[in-house]
Amino acid sequence: MKSSIVLCLCAMAAVSLPASSRADTSSWDAKFVDPHPLSDDLKLPLPCGGGMVFRPVDVPGGDGVLDDTEITVGRPDTADGYNQFIRRTYLAAPFRVPGHPELRRYYIAKYDVTENQYAALSGSCTPPTRAGQKPRTGVSWDEAVTYASRLTSWVLAHQASALKIDGTPGFLRLPVDDEWSYAARGGMRVKPSEFTAPLWSMPDGGPEAYIAAGPDIGEMQAVGQMKPNPLGLYDMLGNAGQMMLDPYQLNRVGRLQGQVGGLLVRGGDFHANPEDLTTNIRVEWPPYNPKTAQPTRDAAIGFRLVIGADALGSLKETQEAQNEFDALFHKATEASGDTQAALAALKEQSQADPATLAKLARIENALAADGRAREDAEKKTFGAQVQALVALGNDIWEVNHAIETIRKTQAALGTLTAAQTQQIEKHLADRQKELDATTEGYLGLLEAASSSPAIKDAGSIIAVQRDGLHARGEDYLFGMLALAQKNLEALRDRKMVSAKDVQAEVAKISSQ
Structure with missing residues (x-):
């Protein structure tokens, strides 16, 4: 079984790889790959000797296929409530953490994709430059998704082991909103009481040392010039806006409203007032420009990538998912034994009435869902x-x-x-x-x-x-x-x- 994300990436994989994208080209200087290296960084190769660095984001939950964790995102006040109001959501990650069965992790790029990194897939192998260390902006959502797809195909063709993490095959894509929110806030690196704060703790100079925005900035900067968030991620707020894989949706007082909208952009950019930029900031952009009849491209909007994986990577995991679902369902129905017994008796008495049986089944399933939530x-x-x-x-x-x-x-x-x-x-x-x-x-x-x-x-x-x-x-x-x-x-x-x-x-x- 494949998720819609994987299908989207596979559809883009038909784009041909650059002919001169060799894996043995002399490596870039480290300053063009990772200006601030950490011991637990994960580095993927790029064509022409380049590289892209990712940070691990650990997510608690459990070692089961269906395990996840509840997180709270958004702001508790009602200002801009239709857009940023607080809501609960659920997050899980695909990769195991050795020695910690209660954790899973995903990987998010340490920096926005740069001009140098974007050009590395062009096939020209032009040497990286200082000017090329600015985020690659002015690309459409489709072009960002295509870049992720082409880079995945290139890595799989030249160094497939780099995308096989603890035995699980991965692929590159844009982050979804909940992944970005969790990582931007600091994940497990901040206390639960601090996770819902609009900004992570910024002890070394305050927001002006962490957020590239406002009149003092004036223009797009090279990546990694500001201080990182608690996960070691740079420019999560300010500099360039970041496109998400999932579309924009409104907030219906504590949950996402059903209509799917345009492009979702997180983090703000260098034009913004720094006081307005928090980890809650969400902006909708139309995917197409009616004046040009072309996909929307903006000089202040870029992207960063995530390493994800299939939700179900094998028939064995598919069977595990079903077994876990059955166990969870049974446990949830056990919790309301008297009510379930009464429903079973009613179903016995209503064998000849399909409409009544359908209603009873809906009640039974709702009780099971309530039991799981409890x-x-x-x-x-x-x-x-x-x-x-x-x-x-x-x-x-x-x-x-x-x-x-x-x-x-x-x-x-x-x-x-x-x-x-x-x-x-x-x-x-x-x-x-x-x-x-x-x-x-x-x-x-x-x-x-x-x-x-x-x-x-x-x-x-x-x-x-x-x-x-x-x-x-x-x-x-x-x-x-x-x-x-x-x-x-x-x-x-x-x-x-x-x-x-x-x-x-x-x-x-x-x-x-």
């Missing part, structure tokens, strides 16, 4: 509870550390006046109250999380939390995550967890 929500809530347990555990550590510091300082000071002693004792009493209150909050949340139906999936959910901490450079919280898991397992096994236990365990972590 299970997804339970898992998401449990994940949030685990995050909160880690945060509270760290708060306990900090208060406990403050108490220890006060006591050590008191001992080091030696003889104190009565007033000084009283003041220190008051500080200690206040901190102890804070410690006890925080610990009680931890225990209450622990009790609620241990009662969640999602506790049966605690292992995989906690593994995702660990991956998120590592992605954000918060490995120092691993001890708190392990403590939360240990406490949850204890309560699940009907063992007691006391405030004294929690504080003692935190003390051990703080002494490591």
Whole structure:
């Protein structure tokens, strides 16, 4: 089975490859391929010795064919609501992450496609230039899709292994809106509480250091001149607008409206007011210019590519998808057993009435979908509870550390006046109250999380939390995550967890 994206790319693959696109041409200088190299970059070859660099984007969810994760995109206020209002959507990725079965990943280009990279498929093998490091703009959507198709065909013909990632064959295409939104916001490299913010954290100079836009910029820049987002992606906002593979759709208060519109462009460009550019910015462009009767081309709109793959790469995966669907459907219908039993009895009584049977089947399927949605929500809530347990555990550590510091300082000071002693004792009493209150909050949340139906999936959910901490450079919280898991397992096994236990365990972590 092939997705519409793959069919679109295959249709474009009939375009002939440039005759002189050799794979053995001397390589470009690194500054024309990747001005800011990172150890986990993925590099694809281009004709004429060129290259294109991609960044991995990890997506939590699970190792099943049907697993995905819910994300929230858009802005919560209603300004420009028909266009940018907040909505929930679902994202999954095709490539496995070795050693992390709970994660999948896709790859998105680190930079916009440049003039140099676009020209590399022309067959002329003209050496790259500094001027050619600007984004390739002024191309139509069809030409961008064709470029992705031709480059896929060239790589497959000259270095097919470069597009086979962990055993899964990939291909190049434009990103879809949800992929772009997730990557632009920082994916797993930002905290869940920060993911919905209009901009990622920009500590080194603020937006003017990260976004190429406004009167101070004045013109299109070479790629990679600004600072990157948390995923190491450059120019996600400003410089050149970026075309999406999927078309523009309106927002019908929390979901996409059904009408398919024109071209969808994300990220804004250098003409924009920097204050107006956020990861929510969406613009519709007509695909054709009625004045010229030609496809729309704009000098401020370019594109970047994604490495994707088939949703079902084999008959085995097709069967796995069906098996997973059946298991999910069965689990969802089990959750509403009494209602399902009543429906089954009604179906028995209505064998001669096809219209009634059809209505009952629709009700049954709706109940199953509701059950699946409820299970997804339970898992998401449990994940949030685990995050909160880690945060509270760290708060306990900090208060406990403050108490220890006060006591050590008191001992080091030696003889104190009565007033000084009283003041220190008051500080200690206040901190102890804070410690006890925080610990009680931890225990209450622990009790609620241990009662969640999602506790049966605690292992995989906690593994995702660990991956998120590592992605954000918060490995120092691993001890708190392990403590939360240990406490949850204890309560699940009907063992007691006391405030004294929690504080003692935190003390051990703080002494490591």
